[in-house]
Amino acid sequence: MHTSKSSRHRKVSRSPMVAALAAGAVAVGGLIAAGTVWAGPAPAAKDVASAPARVAGQWQSTAVPVAKGDLTAVAALSDKQAWSVGYRLKSATELEALALHWDGTSWTQQSTLPKDTFPQALAVRSASDIWAVGATAAHWDGTSWTTRNLDRDPAGRLTPDAVVTTSDGKAWTAGRAVPQGIKNGVPAVQAWDGTAWRRQTLPDVGKGELTSLTAVAPDDIWAAGTSFATDSTAETALLLHWDGTSWTRVAAPAGATDEHRWLSGITALGADDIWAVGGSSSKGGDLPYAVHWDGKKWTDVKTPAVADGRLRAVGRAGDGVLWAAGGKGAVSVALRFDAQERRWEQAADPGVVVRGFTTVPSSADLWTVGIAKQGDLVPAVTRFTG
Template sequence: MSRRWLASTLAVLGVLLAPAAGADPLNWQAVPVPVAKGDLTAVAALSDTQAYAVGYRLRSDTAADMLALRWDGRRWTQHSTLPAEAFPQALAVRSATDMWAAGAGTAQWNGTTWVRRALATDPGGTMTPEALALAEHNAVWVAGKAVPGAIKNGTPAVQRWDGTAWQRQTLPALGKGELNGIVSLGPGKALAVGAQFATASQPQRPLVLRLSNGQWRAEPAPQLTGHSWLSAVTSVSPTEAWAVGATSVNGVEQPLALRWNGSAWAATQVPPVPDGRLRAVGRTAAGELLAAGGKGAVAVLLRWDPAANAWQRLADPGIVARAFSTVPGSNAVWAVGISRQGDLVPQTRHTVR
């Protein structure tokens, strides 16, 4: 199994936590899945009656089947089996006949089977995908890092699927770092976020790239105390975007959320949640902006309160959460991962705001 999967497996030990003090209540519902032992790592929804999740089922301590699940509005069933050693970490769904998974490479569901799609050669090294985003005219973005050998020497990387093959994108000279989130802003426009790795003279800091007029450019990010990074990004309007991640000061991680107002990025007020790194951000049909994540046995869900100009904590789903998804046309939220109790017991949680 890959190093990333081994690391995640070793990090899941935890105990059942009490609801967050002062958190707004949510009626999270446990929804069974047809996997007794394994993990779920990504989820994406098209509607209240159509959602997909990917992960793996353990067959032994060293063997696993890569799989996709489907939600039909009543229950989760196994949808399909991904290519061996796919280790999916990200999922993007356009329709029942067009889905993408990324992890150890990328694969596309064509309505019948998963087909491996080889990434373009990158002079910086082997590309490790971290995030996917759908774009116009059936295009797809993938972001991550090009790794020449050691992960610490990786450099940010972006590729675009043009309908036939992946095409490497030319990025500005950024030094060592990675991209963890990407979103399309329309034809020929996109945002990608991640981190520039620490150097002898500066801590790790957020990285924001914008594609416009055919060129990727780095945008100024706020100067923050300690180490910081971004994990996900979403666009709300042509003049509003959000990126989330975490800061680490003296070894303690806290949530981080940045807002773009059409001209500049600024940090916003977040509640102090130890190990509360944020991994996802999105809006419900009612217009609520939610951010979610966690580390180890800690899960966190935040809601943006425009009146208070700050994020407020909501009740978390009560699992070791790997991924979250809002549902188009709905106020529902999905969380997937594993149970805080037991040995790699896959879990899904569903709630409606």
């Protein structure tokens, strides 16, 4: 597995996962569980405990109907409608992609995704219009999942890490086209036009990847990610913009000569109010990193120096508070933006190895999903009550 700085912040690498399965081990959420013993089927929905009494200002664990596996993404329509995707470990050599649904009281398994989907990102337009992307793309129409194969990319196989929908009915996915290994990947974007996925022409930005998408409007879309390090340059933040006609690169703030920077999450609050988050590293460990777009340029915004506190996602809660979440290994972190002081502050620890994060429309609540810090590949969901 490639472990240079150009891939350390990535989510899951599918090629190592497939190789691990073939070797009798399972790679999930960036972890390897060699010779893992299957814990048997998950409990039936009626056996899954409902959410505990909620306490404002705290993260609380919520039961999920998966004994072993990984949850990789989460999205919500309301406090009574949320979805998460991930994997169940069926045996030491077999994974099952699945979707969970939150009904306001408990998480239950809604469905399984097509084989070899390996979902990494989720976009929910409605209860009957959901996209999940990973090794490929799959669409939920309210009854079943259908594989929608991605367009062929001459640069290599597309492995998406982000998906977003727009008001014109389109969906967009971004990631990297990989010809011969992660380190040789190049950023890639495709758009769903209602019939098929179509490859998009991007500016030549060299080797790198895109990890997140956000849409202000069908003709105002941003993609964020990383330009990989070279022998003479550090890893740098990558920002691309769609104006309805073409994709262009927009300059990100420059770091110090030996400082590596990357972006993993982005959200648009308006055309002139966009946030992107990720991590930075120089001689020490990874630290949180955040930049802001004011309609004219991107600027750095100071974050607390949380060791291994690299950020994965960012979003604004229903009460107007901006949040970011992430972490590395057993470290998890949540940051809250103080709009009056114009600074990020460390908030209560989500208490889970964060793989996915979402705000909840018309609510001050938040969700994180991933795996528990204790145990062997135990899927975990925590909920913050605002």
